[in-house]
Amino acid sequence: MKKLTWLLIIILCISLLPTFMPVVKATPSIWYVAIDGDDTNSGSDINHPLLTLRKAINKASNGDIIYLRGGKYTLASTLTNGIYINRTGTKAQPFTIATYPSDLASGNKAILDGRLITLSSYYGILQFEYKTGVWPNNVTINGISIENSSRDGIYVAGGSTGKCNDIIINDCRFNNISLRALSFLQFNVATKGCLENITVANCTFWNIQASISIGESVTFGGVKNFVFENNVFLWTRKIALDLTSQTSHGVVRNNNFHLNESELNGYGPTSAVHMNGMDKNDKTVSYIDVYNNVIWGTASTGASINGVVLSGETATGHDYNITIYNNIINVTCDDGEAANGIKLFDDSEDHSAYVYYNNITIKHNTIYCRNSASSSSIVLNCVPVATHDLIIANNILIGGGTSSYQISSLYLNSTDPELTYVNNAFYHTGKTSATSFPDGTGKFGTGYIRIPYPIVNPVFVSIATYDFHLDQNSAVIDKASPTYSVATDYDGIERPQLSGYDMGAYEYNGGTSGDSTIPVISQVDVITSIPIDTQAGYGWENITCVVTDNVGVSTVLLIFTNPDLSITYVPMIKKTVTTTYYGNQSLHQSGNYSYYIQAIDTSNNVALSSSYTFLLLPNWDINYDGVVTILDLVLVSNQYDKTGDSGWIREDIDNNGKIQVLDLTIISSHFGES
Secondary structure (H helix, E strand, O other): OHHHHHHHHHHHHHHHOOOOOOOOOOOOOEEEEOOOOOOOOOOOOOOOOEOOHHHHHHHOOOOOEEEEOOEEEEOOOOOOOOEEOOOOOOOOOOEEEEEOHHHHHOOOOEEEEOOOOOOOOOOEEEEEOOEOOEOOOOEEEEOEEEEEEOOEEEEEEOOOOOOOOOEEEEOOEEEEEOOOOEEEEOOOHHHHOOEEEEEEEOOEEEEEOOOOOOOEEEEEEOEEEEEEEOOEEEEEOOEEEEEEOOOEEEEEEOOEEEEEOOOOOOOOOEEEEEEEEOOOOOOOEEEEEEEOOEEEEEEOOOOOEEEEEEEEOOOOOEEEEEEEEOOEEEEEEOOOOOEEEEEEOOEOOOOOOEOEEEEEEEEOOEEEEEOOOOOEEEEEOOOHHHEEEEEEEOOEEEEEOOOOEEEEEOOOOOOOOOEEEEOOEEEEOOOOOOEEOOOOOOOOOEOOEEOOOOOOOOOEEEOOOOEEEEOOOOOOOOOOOHHHOOOEOOOOOEOOOOOOOOOOOOOOOOOOOOOOOOOEEEEEEEEEOOOOOOOOOOOEEEEEEEEEOOOOEEEEEEEEEOOOOOEEEEEOEEOOOOOEEEEEEEOOOOEEEEEEEEEEEOOOOEEEOOOEEEEEOOOOOOOOOOOOOHHHHHHHHHOOOOEOOOOOOOOOOOOOOEOOHHHHHHHHHOOOOO
16 A cells, blocks of 8 residues: 555656656767758768758757758758757756867868848847747757858847756857847846856857947856856957846856957947946846956047946946956057056946946956057046945056056045055056046055166066066066965966065966976968958958977967068967967958967977968959959959848958949959059
């Protein structure tokens, strides 16, 4: 009788389980898709692939793997709501969509091309949302390229009946996306809960917000427990990464943000990381660490540039428990606009109320801002009544050009009890360093180092090449406050190395190892944009290499000599858990280029690679034969009246999205040139 009773209880419990719980097979099935596949194939073996991802998802079960062979998949124009990911998985066995491993290893990623689709609002090429009874959870997207979206690249949503958790986007590339590359959005967090456990890693973002000059490239809205790491942004127009609407408990680390406003046309400031608190009860941003990032770029058209921003979008925005450390911020401007390193705004975007800041720490950053009198390394526009526990410590703050201040504060006095302002270094490359507080300029806090101009003791290995490692004679060595230090520096070197902690993002290792072995640079490779184009925003080179050292690699620089003989220094970024470094350079001039790679190890040993050269021909030499002939006109004529996204093919010479008479006219005006 007891056995029967327990059996009935078990049956009853099973009957009460939610019907939406996913059923995941013990062993996942693998499905294959290829550009020469056929949707009438089985798709279950590599020799009989399907043609479309949509068909593969329909065939797949929860927890399965879909491999796309390398190549471009031009998506059907009927997919106006994108491709629904209406499958799920478990933490141990996620539902996975990935480029086939051997294709990925050779650099031949699967490309989802949305050029034929006009997406509806709030939709992306890949759509994570409730569909056919499934909220996609535990889903991994790996090694996929998404191009030419009229709205978003990937859209991940939550709703009244559920949400998407445990999503991983890894090693993906986003190119020519009109609005956002990635949207993670949960509305009404207070009643529905946050999206949880979101990871975005090792991704490249190029030409995002291609048609819309407002918004952001990547949005985390209502996300809890997130990691955003080892990603690269090129030519960010507005905001690269926006954290808002009760986004919390996350890290932003080891990313490379290239900010450039040459195409923004005055649509407000651009920034790398924007933490944007809203109202106190529902949409605060909190418990976020931003560290070991490189932020660099130029403001050049009617708007300022900021490395990291804290603000409030609506009334009584709240930002709290945020730590910003070990970042290298190197920004400038060309036309008199402001180039700021870290900025705290005073009121909400609607100017209705103060932004509230609580427990904000800015420490061990190296910040170089220059070329405008309105530029500052740190801008504190926060209001005293709304500011609590603000710490500015152990930073190196540098000005250049006509920049006026290394720290400027609009309302907060240097002696405000809520401001801890200690052990920072101040320097200007062209004049005396200065700060600005309401209680008078020349307030540098306690324990500060003010390096005189002209400089007596050097600070960096080379500020001219943006090598911000500390020189052995630097005045900031051992001068940081241990109370506000961190365990390692930007390179992962343990702090302290000598008798005390060093200011800034780098710790000087003391040169005590006796190491004289130079780094080894190998496997230099290049990927070029297609089409290659001299118009700003359309042409680029991605250079990769492998750098190894017997002790440790400190800095890897890509050094470009442009056709006009100017030199551009591009910091190369290390891919996680590899010895591979990559750097990207936009190309705007036709002519001969050369480049080489410089690697410096932690003992300051320097290695140089061989020099590499290439020729970038002007836009009107369509077939790259070195002379403008009738054949170039014929090639354009063959595409006449076709349309696409701006810069879609080389025949679209003026990058306006249509092959027309003007393109033929441009070629004719250069006819016979060689």
